Amino acid sequence: MKFIACDWGTSRLRLRWHGPEGLREIASDDGASRLAARGEDRARVFREALREAMLQLDAPVGLPVLVSGMASSSIGWRELPYATVPFSLTGSDVVGEWVESDVYLISGVRGESDMMRGEETQALGWAEQVGEALPDQVTLILPGTHSKHLRIDRGAIMAITTFMTGELFELLCQHSVLRHSVAADAPWDPAAFREGVAASAEDRLTSSLFQVRTRQVLAAQTGAANRSFLSGLLIGSELRALGSGETPIVLAAGPALRESYSMAAADCGLASRWSAIEVDGLAELGQRRLWKRLAPSTGN
Amino acid sequence: MKFIACDWGTSRLRLRWHGPEGLREIASDDGASRLAARGEDRARVFREALREAMLQLDAPVGLPVLVSGMASSSIGWRELPYATVPFSLTGSDVVGEWVESDVYLISGVRGESDMMRGEETQALGWAEQVGEALPDQVTLILPGTHSKHLRIDRGAIMAITTFMTGELFELLCQHSVLRHSVAADAPWDPAAFREGVAASAEDRLTSSLFQVRTRQVLAAQTGAANRSFLSGLLIGSELRALGSGETPIVLAAGPALRESYSMAAADCGLASRWSAIEVDGLAELGQRRLWKRLAPSTGN
Known part of the structure; x- marks a missing residue:
């Protein structure tokens, strides 16, 4: 694929890339929380951690990296504002930013009184997976340390409950x-x-x-x-x-x-x-859906 | 008064005695949890901690000590079985034992699926305080680290909820x-x-x-x-x-x-x-009520 999928969690950093020889995947303990504690110049600290992880992944040089999760939070590479609900599962409401020429941060989504960072990308991936079969109304549950319940109505996230x-x-x-x-x-x-x-x-x-x-x-x-x-x-x-x-x-x-x-x-x-x-692979699938918008001419 | 009131909690040991010059009171960090970690011979460890506390209290020698709380638990001086509900607030259902000639342990109370150690003595104290005005039915709440709700019906504890x-x-x-x-x-x-x-x-x-x-x-x-x-x-x-x-x-x-x-x-x-x-003083008042049963001829 034409980009590297990155899930930057609070405690773990994960990269995935599908090459001609199949899936390459690495994970490290360079989560946002640890990096944020390391120094003042966040952009430098995160850039270096990503470079090191890319060397381990050994993907072709020059591929862009799409980043979901905590890299856009107050303990991240650069804090980005939340997207808001209703949040279309087409990806058209995503808030994101190129923090380097080849690194794109995807921000989280806030509801009336709750929020998430990372799960919005998994929800996009689920929409990509089900395609036309997306129910008119549905609750999507993404359990974990903090379990997120997403109320979805006609193709858009309407409410978040943690x-x-x-x-x-x-x-x-x-x-x-x-x-x-x-x-x-x-x-x-x-x-x-x-x-x-x-x-x-x-x-x-x-x-x-x-x-x-x-x-x-x-x-x-x-x-x-x-x-x-x-x-x-x-x-x-x-x-x-x-x-x-x-x-x-x-x-x-x-x-x-x-x-x-x-x-x-x-x-x-x-x-x-x-x-x-x-759930495995949904985040990457969500980034594929987004990639089609970011680089419509390059395919995926 | 004719006895020393002792409240032996998980983390604190408290002694009180009303002498002719008023209330004497001491507290230390020799809670049951710390003492239980100190060695195998529990009786010796608890006896010595109590002796040390008595020296600090400086009450007349030879007074018996009534002990409520965790000293009767699995991390205590000696583990005593729980009394059961219905548990009369007259004190007639108390389970206790003289572990020394002058040290009496008061055990806790268990309900159908819950239990307490120490709060039963506070409940006895409340009954002593209100006397004839005890309501026919009442819920007594003793909040704290673990808040206890005691359902009381015609003078007896019927159920415990933590x-x-x-x-x-x-x-x-x-x-x-x-x-x-x-x-x-x-x-x-x-x-x-x-x-x-x-x-x-x-x-x-x-x-x-x-x-x-x-x-x-x-x-x-x-x-x-x-x-x-x-x-x-x-x-x-x-x-x-x-x-x-x-x-x-x-x-x-x-x-x-x-x-x-x-x-x-x-x-x-x-x-x-x-x-x-x-709540202050209720445990001691409960022990007074019990003392009347243990030593009816000595007064209180």
């Missing part, structure tokens, strides 16, 4: 009193996970969370089961916010989260509205 | 992405607090929490206001779990929590059922 599901899970496992009641690296326990999903129906999360401890102390549940219970409680709590209705829901995630979110969705009564797809 | 309100607040302020959006030691901002209480009505806490960040990034709210907003969100979320009904609610807390919880209660529509009292 759930701190992944971050809360890690915080509680590592720093709270519950750390004594969950195992560090336990295999997934679907039965305990579903008990957590069921417990999320009570709608009083700050209390339900303590059940992780009471299950261990009073009911001798193991830390392995409790880890899955906590996950079910938090994911169930997130999915119940979707409420009732008919709007289809599409989850884009890796295999593990597809399995757990889909199980929780079924137990929350969302099965008839639910589908799940692989 | 809310992790205080611990979540500290965790989120110290370890989450929200730490960049809250000030470390900001004065209380009642208006922002009430905005947090209002936001808790949405009933999707893992999402509402992220508003602490979006308020800073998108609406330029200061970290000082955001700290109060977060507090309002978590306390509001706790109080909304009380639901509707007529049952009176009594909050026992120090001045700061009385003010914030009472403001949140009013905004959650609980004003007509709400009253708030000072």
Whole structure:
């Protein structure tokens, strides 16, 4: 392809390029957070980190780089304003900037009271993938440290809602009193996970969370089961916010989260509205869609 | 008085004695958690910590010590089984043990799927304080790191529910992405607090929490206001779990929590059922009530 796809996250930097011999891909720990701490001259620090990563990737010299994620944030290469909703999935509303002659930063999108950086590009990629089959109304879920729910109406993102599901899970496992009641690296326990999903129906999360401890102390549940219970409680709590209705829901995630979110969705009564797809490659696909606009004459 | 009141918490050890010259009181960092880490022979470690604290208190030699809290837990002097609900506020259901000829440990209480150690003694103290005026049905709230809601019916605790309100607040302020959006030691901002209480009505806490960040990034709210907003969100979320009904609610807390919880209660529509009292001294009063049973002939 005619450009290099870059996903510059808070903690990781990833580059991908499809050459004649297939996909080349590298990832490093040069995330935005670490680079921002390194010095005052952000443009220089980010430029050098990118150059180093490009050497590792060993793609042809001179290809432009499209960058999604945190490089356009306040801890990034250059802070760009957010695009706003409604945000067309054609890519026509993207806010971006060439910060070098061959480096294009794609900015995030803000809603009325929420925002994202990076997920907008994945949403463009999903639109590219489904093409004409894009539903009239749909909620796209991109889970992770911060799970993003994107309400899409006739081809445009209308609203963004963030759930701190992944971050809360890690915080509680590592720093709270519950750390004594969950195992560090336990295999997934679907039965305990579903008990957590069921417990999320009570709608009083700050209390339900303590059940992780009471299950261990009073009911001798193991830390392995409790880890899955906590996950079910938090994911169930997130999915119940979707409420009732008919709007289809599409989850884009890796295999593990597809399995757990889909199980929780079924137990929350969302099965008839639910589908799940692989997230890997969506960001790059979104950049392809954008590339057609940036360089319409070069193809992709 | 004829005994020394001891509250042995996870992180603090407190002793109180009312002598002819008034109240003597000492507190140290010899909480159960620290002592449990010190060695294998728990009885020796706890006995020595208590002896040292007694020397500081300088009360008459030979007085018995009544101990509430974590000294009866798995990280304590000796682990005692929980008393169970229904738990009479006369003190007749207390589980306790003389671990030395002059040291009496008071164990905690468990409900169907929750438990407490220490708060049962405060509840006994409240019953001692109100005497004949104890309502037929009432919910007693003892807020803190873990806020306990005790459902009381005709003089007995029937159910316990724990809310992790205080611990979540500290965790989120110290370890989450929200730490960049809250000030470390900001004065209380009642208006922002009430905005947090209002936001808790949405009933999707893992999402509402992220508003602490979006308020800073998108609406330029200061970290000082955001700290109060977060507090309002978590306390509001706790109080909304009380639901509707007529049952009176009594909050026992120090001045700061009385003010914030009472403001949140009013905004959650609980004003007509709400009253708030000072918590200081309730544990000792509960031990007095118990002392009458342990040593009925000695008076108090």
